[in-house]
Amino acid sequence: MSFFNKLRDRLTRSSSKLGEGLDAILDETAEAPAEPGPAPAGLLGRLFKSDAAPAPEAPRRVLDDAMLESLEELLIASDMGVDTALRVTANLAQGRMGRRMSAPEIKAALAAEIARIMEPVARPLPIYAKRPQVVLIVGVNGSGKTTTIGKLASQFRAAGKSVVIAAGDTFRAAAVEQLQVWGERAGVPVLTAPEGSDPASLAFDAMTRAQESGADLLMIDTAGRLQNRADLMEELSKIVRVIRKKDPEAPHNTLLVLDATTGQNALLQVEMFRKLADVSGLVMTKLDGTAKGGVLVALADRFGLPIHAIGVGEQIDDLQPFDPDEFARALVGL
Numbered sequence: 001m002s003f004f005n006k007l008r009d010r011l012t013r014s015s016s017k018l019g020e021g022l023d024a025i026l027d028e029t030a031e032a033p034a035e036p037g038p039a040p041a042g043l044l045g046r047l048f049k050s051d052a053a054p055a056p057e058a059p060r061r062v063l064d065d066a067m068l069e070s071l072e073e074l075l076i077a078s079d080m081g082v083d084t085a086l087r088v089t090a091n092l093a094q095g096r097m098g099r100r101m102s103a104p105e106i107k108a109a110l111a112a113e114i115a116r117i118m119e120p121v122a123r124p125l126p127i128y129a130k131r132p133q134v135v136l137i138v139g140v141n142g143s144g145k146t147t148t149i150g151k152l153a154s155q156f157r158a159a160g161k162s163v164v165i166a167a168g169d170t171f172r173a174a175a176v177e178q179l180q181v182w183g184e185r186a187g188v189p190v191l192t193a194p195e196g197s198d199p200a201s202l203a204f205d206a207m208t209r210a211q212e213s214g215a216d217l218l219m220i221d222t223a224g225r226l227q228n229r230a231d232l233m234e235e236l237s238k239i240v241r242v243i244r245k246k247d248p249e250a251p252h253n254t255l256l257v258l259d260a261t262t263g264q265n266a267l268l269q270v271e272m273f274r275k276l277a278d279v280s281g282l283v284m285t286k287l288d289g290t291a292k293g294g295v296l297v298a299l300a301d302r303f304g305l306p307i308h309a310i311g312v313g314e315q316i317d318d319l320q321p322f323d324p325d326e327f328a329r330a331l332v333g334l
């Protein structure tokens with residue numbers, strides 16, 4: 001199955017909310033569709049009646065202020081946020097006010113406006129000639145960091161890259177075990193340290209190993225505990241300090257992993273993690289389990305940070321580079 005079909009199938013909780021909402025808006029006061037013409041006469045006409053009859057026309061409604069307001073509410077309900085929802089509907093209104101539109105036309109126009117907002121941030125994880133390219137993965141507990149590292153490692157491995165993983169969340173044995181499983185599956189070494197030990201020291205060892213073995217990529221998992229922001233900041237900056245002893249430009253990417261099911265809270269997480277680390281790009285997971293997929297549009301609109309990949313499930317190929325057109329079409333249910 002292509003990723004677009006998968007995306008469309010799995011984004012249904014978001015898209016059906018938007019799509020059904022749009023249909024409902026159209027149905028509210030839509031002008032009745034034209035009655036199909038009389039059945040063609042004669043035996044042949046009757047035999048081919050269903051084919052010959054014109055397809056029933058979709059209901060249409062004039063795009064006016066009331067309808068724009070309903071659209072705004074719908075977009076806000078998909079977690080797009082007020083500012084972004086207003087921007088999308090204002091752009092949609094341009095040149096279309098007073099026009100009679102059908103639901104498919106509105107969906108297509110909405111998808112185009114959403115894609116336009118997201119286009120500038122759709123950038124796959126940049127791959128540098130640098131060896132090893134160090135990718136630090138940050139995000140709150142449970143956002144999908146471990147799974148994302150596993151998926152990326154498998155995909156890079158399949159593309160012929162050599163990868164090393166550092167299981168830097170040394171406080172969570174389960175996270176370490178999970179990474180080991182992914183590592184085994186992908187044929188990627190996973191460096192671990194005793195529970196509770198210093199993640200920076202593990203990161204340093206991993207950097208040494210990656211350099212010695214000529215690895216293309218080193219991915220470093222980190223803890224995501226939020227109880228104590230100062231501790232987390234110290235932990236992340238210590239990891240960065242230590243790996244810079246080996247390569248002053250490292251980490252080359254700092255990926256923030258966000259869970260789509262947290263909706264608007266993802267915006268707060270971006271704000272917070274930008275204070276803790278030099279976030280260079282985003283990955284959004286769990287778009288399959290949520291009606292809050294619109295939050296990705298808000299993120300693109302608000303921060304302009306590159307969105308490298310999106311996740312729609314737990315399998316290796318359920319993480320793919322972000323394509324704004326496909327996403328926008330799937331989101332509105334096209």
Ligand SMILES: Nc1nc2c(ncn2[C@@H]2O[C@H](COP(=O)(O)OP(=O)(O)OP(=O)(O)O)[C@@H](O)[C@H]2O)c(=O)[nH]1
Pocket residue numbers: 139140141142143144145146147148169172174175178223224285286287288289311312313314318
């Ligand atoms: N449905 C769905 N589940 C996902 C996706 N990505 C991750 N998960 C699941 O979300 C849960 C948390 O993912 P983890 O990768 O363990 O998250 P983490 O950020 O490493 O969390 P900690 O290990 O607790 O720090 C796991 O059960 C994953 O299988 C996704 O795109 N879709």
